[in-house]
Amino acid sequence: MSLIDPLVERVMRLHPRSIDLGLGRIEALLDRLGNPQRRLPPAIHVAGTNGKGSLVAYLRAMAEAAGYRVHVYTSPHLVRFNERIRVAGKIIDDDALDELITDCEQANGEKPITFFEITTAAAYLAFARVPADLAVIEVGLGGRHDATNVIDPVLSAITPIGFDHTGFLGDKLDGIAREKAGILKHAVPAVIGRQRDVSAGVIEEEAGRLAAPLFRLGREWQVTPTASGFRYESDHAGLDLPAPALVGVHQLDNAATAVACIERLRAARVRIDDAAIVKGLASVDWPARLQRLTRGPLVDALLPGCELWLDGGHNEDCGIALARQAVEWAKEPAPLPLHLVFGMLTTKDATGFLRPLARHAASARAVPIEGHSAYTPQEASARANDVGLDCIPTTDIGSALEDLLATQPAPMRILICGSLYVAGTVLARNG
Structure with missing residues (x-):
C-alpha cells in the first residue's frame, strides 16, 4: 500500500465526503494559504455534464505536444487519488501530496471543510508552487458553487449539459444549465459544446449579462465527420484532422471542442500550432472512456x-x-x-x-x-x-x-x- 492511501483515508474521515456546494469555506482557506489560486498560469476552466474529462485530456495532449508544461486538476480518480492532480505534466507524488494536504489542514484548523474543498485547495497550492505554462481545471459538480470556481481563467469551456447529480442541481435542465454557466466570467471568452436548446438559451443569457464572448458549436464553429476523421471550421480556420485516439462517435465533438479552445487560446497568446493539434489527437489518453x-x-x-x-x-x-x-x-x-x-x-x-x-x-x-x-x-x-x-x-x-x-x-x-x-x-x- 502506498503512503497516500492512509492519507486519503484520514482526510476522508476528518472532512465530510458529502457534497456541500458553496465557496465561502474554500475562499477562507485559500486566503489563509496566501491565495494560491491567484498565482496560476493561464487557466482553462471546464464545466459540463458529459465530455468534460475527455476535453481536459485533449487539451493537455495538444498543449504538451506543443512543448507546454501543463497543470491539470480532474475528478474523480479511478485507481489512486494522485490521478486528480498533474503538476507540470506529472501525476503528483505521494510525498508532495502529503505535504500539501498537511499544509492545508494546518491552515484550516478546526474550521468546517469538505473533502473536495481541501483537496482542491491542495491542487491550487501545488500549481502555485511549481512553474507551468497552462492550467486546465475541471469542475467537480455544477459550476457556480463548485470549489474550483475561485479562479480567473483566460478561457471557460462548457461541454454538453444533461441530467446528472439532480439531487444537488435539481431536475430541471434550465436550472442545471444555470449552475454550469456559473463558471462564466466577465469579458472572458467561452467555448461551448453541443447543447440542447434550453441549455443554449441559459448560457447565452448568462454570457450576455457578463459580456462574455461565446464561441459555440453550430454557430461560430462547426465539426463534420469525414472518412478519415473530422473537419473543423470557423470564420478564421479550416482544418481536416485525423480521428482521435479515443474511441466513439461522440469523441469527434469532444476533440473539435478542444480545437475550438486552442483557437481561442491563441488570442490569449498561448500558441499551439496545427501540428501539435494533430499530435495531441493521436497521443491523447483518458482511461475508462470506451x-x-x-x-x-x-x-x-x-x-x-x-x-x-x-x-x-x-x-x-x-x-x-x-x-x-x-x-x-x-x-x-x-x-x-x-x-x-x-x-x-x-x-x-x-x-x-x-x-x-x-x-x-x-x-x-x-x-x-x-x-x-x-x-x-x-x-x-x-x-x-x-x-x-x-x-x-x-x-x-x-x-x-x-x-x-x-x-x-x-x-x-x-x-x-x-x-x-x-x-x-x-x-x-x-x-
Missing part, C-alpha cells in the same frame, strides 16, 4: 476472439453515446454480439442509462459496487429487465465474466460500464 483492454488478467481469461471494453459513463446521455458506438460496431463485416457488465450508484438513473443500450445488447450481468450507495445486483437487474434487457445478478466482475464465457457463445464483445467506481475496480484488478 477503452479497449488489451492485456492483463481479465483479458487473459477471455476466450479467443473476445474483446473487453470499459466505460465509466453513468447517465442517459452516456447510454445514448454508447448505443451510437454499438451501431458502429454492428456495421463491422463480422460483428461480435455485445454483452454488458454494469453496476450503478442509486443516485444515477439506471433506467435512463440502460434504455438506449437495451436494443443493442444480447444480455447483461449486474455487479455490486462495494463501499458506495449502489443498486444491488438484484435491483440493477430488475431495472435492466424493465427496459427489455435480459440481465442476471452476479457477485462481482470476475463472476460476471465467468458466467458470460460459460453461457454465451464466443467470440463476443463485453462492455463493462455504468460507473467510474466500477471502472476503477476493473483497472485495479486488471493491473
Whole structure:
C-alpha cells in the first residue's frame, strides 16, 4: 500500500465526503494559504455534464505536444487519488501530496471543510508552487458553487449539459444549465459544446449579462465527420484532422471542442500550432472512456476472439453515446454480439442509462459496487429487465465474466460500464 492511501483515508474521515456546494469555506482557506489560486498560469476552466474529462485530456495532449508544461486538476480518480492532480505534466507524488494536504489542514484548523474543498485547495497550492505554462481545471459538480470556481481563467469551456447529480442541481435542465454557466466570467471568452436548446438559451443569457464572448458549436464553429476523421471550421480556420485516439462517435465533438479552445487560446497568446493539434489527437489518453483492454488478467481469461471494453459513463446521455458506438460496431463485416457488465450508484438513473443500450445488447450481468450507495445486483437487474434487457445478478466482475464465457457463445464483445467506481475496480484488478 502506498503512503497516500492512509492519507486519503484520514482526510476522508476528518472532512465530510458529502457534497456541500458553496465557496465561502474554500475562499477562507485559500486566503489563509496566501491565495494560491491567484498565482496560476493561464487557466482553462471546464464545466459540463458529459465530455468534460475527455476535453481536459485533449487539451493537455495538444498543449504538451506543443512543448507546454501543463497543470491539470480532474475528478474523480479511478485507481489512486494522485490521478486528480498533474503538476507540470506529472501525476503528483505521494510525498508532495502529503505535504500539501498537511499544509492545508494546518491552515484550516478546526474550521468546517469538505473533502473536495481541501483537496482542491491542495491542487491550487501545488500549481502555485511549481512553474507551468497552462492550467486546465475541471469542475467537480455544477459550476457556480463548485470549489474550483475561485479562479480567473483566460478561457471557460462548457461541454454538453444533461441530467446528472439532480439531487444537488435539481431536475430541471434550465436550472442545471444555470449552475454550469456559473463558471462564466466577465469579458472572458467561452467555448461551448453541443447543447440542447434550453441549455443554449441559459448560457447565452448568462454570457450576455457578463459580456462574455461565446464561441459555440453550430454557430461560430462547426465539426463534420469525414472518412478519415473530422473537419473543423470557423470564420478564421479550416482544418481536416485525423480521428482521435479515443474511441466513439461522440469523441469527434469532444476533440473539435478542444480545437475550438486552442483557437481561442491563441488570442490569449498561448500558441499551439496545427501540428501539435494533430499530435495531441493521436497521443491523447483518458482511461475508462470506451477503452479497449488489451492485456492483463481479465483479458487473459477471455476466450479467443473476445474483446473487453470499459466505460465509466453513468447517465442517459452516456447510454445514448454508447448505443451510437454499438451501431458502429454492428456495421463491422463480422460483428461480435455485445454483452454488458454494469453496476450503478442509486443516485444515477439506471433506467435512463440502460434504455438506449437495451436494443443493442444480447444480455447483461449486474455487479455490486462495494463501499458506495449502489443498486444491488438484484435491483440493477430488475431495472435492466424493465427496459427489455435480459440481465442476471452476479457477485462481482470476475463472476460476471465467468458466467458470460460459460453461457454465451464466443467470440463476443463485453462492455463493462455504468460507473467510474466500477471502472476503477476493473483497472485495479486488471493491473
